[in-house]
Amino acid sequence: xxxxxxxxxxxxxxxxxxxxxxxxxxxxxxxxxxxxxxxxxxxxxxxxxxxxxxxxxxxxxxxxxxxxxxxxxxxxxxxxxxxxxxxxxxxxxxxxxxxxxxxxxxxxxxxxxxxxxxxxxxxxxxxxxxxxxxxxxxxxxxxxxxxxxxx
Amino acid sequence: xxxxxxxxxxxxxxxxxxxxxxxxxxxxxxxxxxxxxxxxxxxxxxxxxxxxxxxxxxxxxxxxxxxxxxxxxxxxxxxxxxxxxxxxxxxxxxxxxxxxxxxxxxxxxxxxxxxxxxxxxxxxxxxxxxxxxxxxxxxxxxxxxxxxxxxxxxxxxxxxxxxxxxxxxxxxxxxxxxxxxxxxxxxxxxxxxxxxxxxxxxxxxxxxxxxxxxxxxxxxxxxxxxxxxxxxxxxxxxxxxxxxxxxxxxxxxxxxxxxxxxxxxxxxxxxxxxxxxxxxxxxxxxxxxxxxxxxxxxxxxxxxxxxxxxx
Numbered sequence: 001x002x003x004x005x006x007x008x009x010x011x012x013x014x015x016x017x018x019x020x021x022x023x024x025x026x027x028x029x030x031x032x033x034x035x036x037x038x039x040x041x042x043x044x045x046x047x048x049x050x051x052x053x054x055x056x057x058x059x060x061x062x063x064x065x066x067x068x069x070x071x072x073x074x075x076x077x078x079x080x081x082x083x084x085x086x087x088x089x090x091x092x093x094x095x096x097x098x099x100x101x102x103x104x105x106x107x108x109x110x111x112x113x114x115x116x117x118x119x120x121x122x123x124x125x126x127x128x129x130x131x132x133x134x135x136x137x138x139x140x141x142x143x144x145x146x147x148x149x150x151x
Numbered sequence: 152x153x154x155x156x157x158x159x160x161x162x163x164x165x166x167x168x169x170x171x172x173x174x175x176x177x178x179x180x181x182x183x184x185x186x187x188x189x190x191x192x193x194x195x196x197x198x199x200x201x202x203x204x205x206x207x208x209x210x211x212x213x214x215x216x217x218x219x220x221x222x223x224x225x226x227x228x229x230x231x232x233x234x235x236x237x238x239x240x241x242x243x244x245x246x247x248x249x250x251x252x253x254x255x256x257x258x259x260x261x262x263x264x265x266x267x268x269x270x271x272x273x274x275x276x277x278x279x280x281x282x283x284x285x286x287x288x289x290x291x292x293x294x295x296x297x298x299x300x301x302x303x304x305x306x307x308x309x310x311x312x313x314x315x316x317x318x319x320x321x322x323x324x325x326x327x328x329x330x331x332x333x334x335x336x337x338x339x340x341x342x343x344x345x346x347x348x349x350x351x352x353x354x355x356x357x358x359x360x361x362x363x364x365x366x367x368x369x370x371x372x373x374x375x376x377x378x379x380x381x382x383x384x385x386x387x388x389x390x391x392x393x394x395x396x397x398x399x400x401x402x403x404x405x406x407x408x409x410x411x412x413x414x415x416x417x418x419x420x421x422x423x424x425x426x427x428x429x430x431x432x433x434x435x436x437x438x439x440x441x442x443x444x445x446x447x448x449x450x451x452x453x454x455x456x457x458x459x460x461x462x
Binding site: 141 | 175184188189191192193194195196197198199200201202
């Protein structure tokens with residue numbers, strides 16, 4: 001019985017490990033299934049944005065690539081900063097960015113947000129949404145925006 | 152019966168879809184937060200949305216569907232940088248472009264979160280920036296509507312900047328006021344702050360001599376601490392024409408003046424901006440300034456003397 005249980009546990013761990021590996025590969029852009037999203041040249045990458053926030057004393061958490069990418073973006077990552085849901089997307093051209101921003105705002109109108117900000121630097125779009133009143137006076141969001149705009 | 156049920160189901164579906172559409176309010180600047188969401192101040196200084204409207208629309212300008220806060224942030228637990236101003240002036244916030252002149256109509260000493268850019272016609276004297284340029288026609292056109300911001304601040308007692316009015320710049324076309332409704336904090340005019348009642352000095356730009364009494368209440372906070380936002384209807388004339396605040400925690404004082412804010416005279420002169428208006432007798436709100444200025448000079452000849460605002 002104990003042998004059986006350890007076998008099952010091993011199997012579970014194996015599957016979990018494989019799944020984790022797949023997730024990691026997805027962010028890294030490894031092949032397999034749908035084409036993995038790639039960063040866009042000539043505009044701040046999400047990594048640059050996260051570094052800028054860290055330098056500003058913010059703590060980005062749980063950022064991971066989104067597949068498929070929302071809002072007609074070429075590459076997006078989503079995570080949170082101080083309880084604020086934050087998404088950074090990179091666009092291949094300004095037209096796509098305009099459309100993406102419109103879609104994002106339409107989504108806010110449909111779903112409702114307590115506080116929402118969408119700003120762009122070059123062809124990178126930042127969306128910061130406070131659903132849970134985590135940032136009641138907007139200080140975290142303002143820091144996010146200020147650091148982002150300097151890129 | 153079946154038809155009734157189908158109709159009810161359809162109605163419910165329509166209502167559900169209607170309520171699913173969130174109402175978002177667009178802001179283009181930092182602004183006070185209504186008490187219903189905790190009060191205080193929102194520090195986001197780029198375009199953003201909230202699911203609540205402004206606490207008092209008289210403190211805002213609507214630009215392309217977005218609210219811009221034109222008031223003094225001090226009564227709202229504001230913690231950021233601030234600059235002291237005296238009297239009405241163009242709004243010169245660096246990162247906000249209106250595409251046309253917009254003015255702050257706050258009388259007397261007040262704060263904003265921004266300092267004027269060096270190229271703008273402001274002069275720093277006596278602890279505050281004074282606007283020394285000329286006013287565009289838009290200033291006079293919009294004054295009846297937007298001077299109601301003074302009524303919004305009237306019941307709020309908070310620490311206004313202490314400004315030495317004896318050093319008023321010659322180019323200042325506005326009016327020196329020694330006090331006003333709600334000015335019971337350590338505000339105002341040259342001379343030592345807070346005796347309980349102080350006889351101060353006003354600048355008389357052609358008006359009759361007389362003392363200016365400034366009351367202090369030792370900085371006790373009243374007004375906004377108890378009143379949070381708009382509860383009255385919109386001013387019927389010359390004031391806010393948009394939607395009134397539709398959320399809880401509003402202004403519970405007197406309703407806005409039916410007559411609107413500004414009651415002064417239109418500009419008289421082609422060569423030099425606004426020089427004040429005749430004194431008003433209304434007890435509540437409005438302008439209590441000096442009579443119209445003589446031609447020329449733009450207030451340049453004004454000397455410190457008695458007069459100005461009278462309680």
